[in-house]
Amino acid sequence: MSPYRIALLFNANKVYDRQVITGIGQHLTFTRVKWDLFMEEDFRSRTAGIHLWRGDGIIADFDDPIVAEAVSALPLPVVAVGGSYANEAHYPSNIPYVATDNQKLVRTAYDHLIEHGLERFAFFGKPPEPGNRWAYERESWFRKMTDDDGLDGIIYHGSPTNAGGWGRAQEDVAEWVRSLPKPIGIIAATDARARQLLQACIVADVPVPEQVAIVGIDNDPIVQMLSCIRLTSVIQGAEEMGRTAAQLLHQMLHGGDCSTTRILVPPVGINVQASSQHQCIVSPYVMRARHYIRQYACMGIKTEQVADYVGISRTPLEEHFKRELKKSVHQVILEHKLETARHMLADPSISLSDVAVRSGFTSLQYMYAVFRREFDCTPKQYLEKLRV
The missing domain is CATH 1.10.10.60 (Homeodomain-like)
Incomplete structure (x- = not known):
């Protein structure tokens, strides 16, 4: 029997996508299922020609609206992977969806900062763009948590990062950091955003974590390597998401109906490092x-x-x-x-x-x-x- 031909539409330059792919690979290894996997040679997600795909199934990152639109109408089994939504209407219809639990990601970071004695909180998100819906969900949960606690949760989006505007963007973040009441705990939408924040604190000469305690999301080893202050980060259950998505697709390939399936995967935990270990220092x-x-x-x-x-x-x-x-x-x-x-x-x-x-x-x-x-x-x- 020939192996099933499966396309993986992910951008492996991101740690989250790589971990999802790793989970898919683990499912294949543990179950000895034989799939012929297609990914672009540079491990980027491209939809050009996907309507001509003559394979048997697709697992795709639906956080990318271009990918979601391109594969949703294809006449073959598709499993979507992405962020969770507070509004059920935002999930794709008739497609099984495996999501990272954005509420629990933010809750893990928020509770960690509270445990370190902080009483002021901010969120460093991303500009509102179609591809950043997951970041908006995390921002919304942060806003709800601080509102529920009767606190003024401060939100800052910053600018998109690119080589030409990096200097200006960093100065803007540094100016925002200087303006914040302190001490304060800041949750960043991703580790990449958290690294930018760490650098801005150095530019602004603001001590981390004594005045600004920082928690990222992703537990990205590359960010740790590039940061002079080690970053505390929430560990997503991305590998579990990959294993679950592969299991759903396996069921669909064998006649199972998973079209209404919604699975939320909680975070694995939090990797606590220096950036969030706030102590009440007077001097x-x-x-x-x-x-x-x-x-x-x-x-x-x-x-x-x-x-x-x-x-x-x-x-x-x-x-x-x-x-x-x-x-x-x-x-x-x-x-x-x-x-x-x-x-x-x-x-x-x-x-x-x-x-x-x-x-x-x-x-x-x-x-x-x-x-x-x-x-x-x-x-x-x-x-x-x-x-x-």
Whole structure:
């Protein structure tokens, strides 16, 4: 029996789409179903010629209105994947739909910020465009949650990102950040938006997370790699969405009627990192110092450089740190270097010597000495504990 020919219409440059595709692949692996999968060679979603597709079925990203319109009327089984809607009328008719639960995504981020003692909240969304309906849904849930709590939820859309307008867009976001009441927790519609916000906070010289705590959505490893302050992010259940979509299509290919099926997939959880770990800090000197340390600790900075950035001498800065954090400036720098090293140790592609250099230690031997002193084990032994 020949394998079914299935088209996947997704843009694999986005982590969400890649995870959905991964879930589809997992379904095929676990069930040993044989499908001949079609995707564009550059893994982009294009609808040109899709009406001529002579395959057996399609799984498509319906967040893209062009894709949704192009495949909805095709005379073959189609499974839609996309964002959830508060209004049932916004779902496509007679097409099974697997959705990420936008309400629970925002709720996870919102509750996390509340747990860190924040009482002011904002949402950094996307401009209202046909392809951004999912972002509007997240914005709407944020507005409802803050309204229900009697709070003034601040919403900012910003500009579309492109090379020509990037500088202006960043300045606009920085100006918005400066204007916000603080401390404040901000939920970004995506990790990409959250990274832009992190950069704007650095431009505006606003400490993260002491004055602005940030949570993204997607848990995108590329964004983590490109951010000097590690980003807290809600983890979508995108792989589960892919597995579910593949299972629905499998049923349809064998005569099942799934046309009225609506499945909402909740988030997996939240990856908590430095960007949201707000603490109530009184001293503005400690706020500024920690903001500087998060950016430059792994570049070998010393206490004197931190004091220069803050604008006071070393002795009073140390007094502020002892009063607020019960730690010295050097200890906070070292903690950040160790945190960075621990994250990198979990990646087997990074050698121990590279971990030492990229974490700001002067040598591999010095990193070993610090690990023995702080954790009573070597980096290798720490890595083995992680794997266990």
